[in-house]
Amino acid sequence: MRKGILVSFIGVLLLSFVLSGCSSAESGSSEGEFLRVGTASMGGNFFPLGAAIAQMVNDEMDGYNASAQATGGSSENANFLGSGDLEFALIQSSPLKNAYQGKEKFDGRAVESLRGVTAIYFNSFHILVRKDAGVETIEDLKGKKIAVGPVGGGIQVNTNKLLGVYGISPEDYEAVHGTRQDATEGLKTGRVDAHIYATGIGSSQVTDLINTGEVKLISMDQATIEKMVEENPDFGEGTIPAGTYEGQDEPVETIRGSSLLVTTEDMSEDLVYELTKKIFENIETLQGHHKYFKQTKVEDATKGMSVPLHPGAKKYFEEVGTQ
Structure with a gap:
């Protein structure tokens, strides 16, 4: 008798699991279309920016379920978009141009x-x-250990592009690969001599490095800046104002690029239009997640855009009068 009751009880449990599984599958399918936003390693700025965009999609756009994906950065994101492994991604302007062309x-x-x-x-x-690396000018980076991020990533592309205009080839320095966090720790400990970090002015990571007292910023010369901008329209002249970082008494002359949200031509016009619109309608909320969204402005939306605009984004910018 007890055995029969036990068997019946187990049968009920199994049936409950089966029904529960069916219910979960149905609820999963009703959660909406999944959107993966490619970022970079978790130690940089792309991941929290992508996570904020994904959260906004989940809060503001019915029928979609978005998540930020940690990746190897810009170049890998371009590949993943092309292969259909991402729907959206953050990519720096220079690697984006290389990928498209x-x-x-x-x-x-x-x-x-x-x-x-x-x-x-x-x-x-x-x-x-590093202050003890004997580097006063960019030419002094020849023969040094330079943190360049993941193999083939946007950091390495940008590093080689900048050093190239000074006649420094990849064979002229020791490339140290790793995550953004590895680069930061390498500079702190002396495992690397230098790191070229394309990031927003006032970056918390740069602030942390400068505050150690072991790391400093050096400038590009004006003639080389002008040459690089002329040869690479996806870059512009930039200045890091004096006082941005502790002990930085003089402005630092450099170049700047754009960090862009990118998709593919396969994404529907309605989806991209809605996403673009929601970004600008919810910009204050996004700014609460990360200060770099303070630079996200409709009037600057196409600066550094080295690929064609998606029709959905173009439609939105035409509506608000910036196209």
């Missing part, structure tokens, strides 16, 4: 489906060097 590491495998949504923020090149 099939240049440098994208030679022979251009990702022509890439389409722009909006510029999110503008990243000034912070050329960070």
Whole structure:
């Protein structure tokens, strides 16, 4: 008798699990279309920015379920968009141009489906060097250990582009690969001599490094800045004002690029239009998540945009009179 009761009880439990599984599957399918937002490693700015965008989608857009994805950064994001492994991604302007045009590491495998949504923020090149590395000018970086992020990522692309105009090839320095956090720790401990970090002015990571007293910023010379901007329209002249960081008594002359939200031509016009609109309608909420959203403005949306605008984004910008 007891055995029969036990068997019946187990049968009920199994049936409950089956029904529960069906219910979960149905509720999962009703959660909406999944949108993956590619970022970079968790130690940088892309991840919290992407997470904020994903949260906004979940809060403000019915029928979608978004999440931020940690990746190897800009170049990997371009590849993942092209292969359909991401729906949206944050990508720096220079790697984006290379991916779309099939240049440098994208030679022979251009990702022509890439389409722009909006510029999110503008990243000034912070050329960070240890004070004990014997580096006073960029030319002094030859033969030094330089943190360049993940292999083939946006940090490495930008580093080689900047050093290249000074005649420094990748063979002329020791590349140290790793995450953004690895680069930061390497500068603190002396494992690396330098790191070229394209980020927003007043970056907390840069502030942390400068505050150690072991790291400083160096400038580019004006003639090289003008040459680089002329040869690379996705860059512009930039200045890090004096006093931005502790002990920085003089302005630092440099270049700046754009960090852009990107998708592909396969994304529907309605979806991209709604997402673009929601970003600007909820910009104050986004700014509460990360200060770099203070640079996200409709009038600057296409600055540094090195791929065609997606029709959905273009439709929104035409509506608000910026196109």
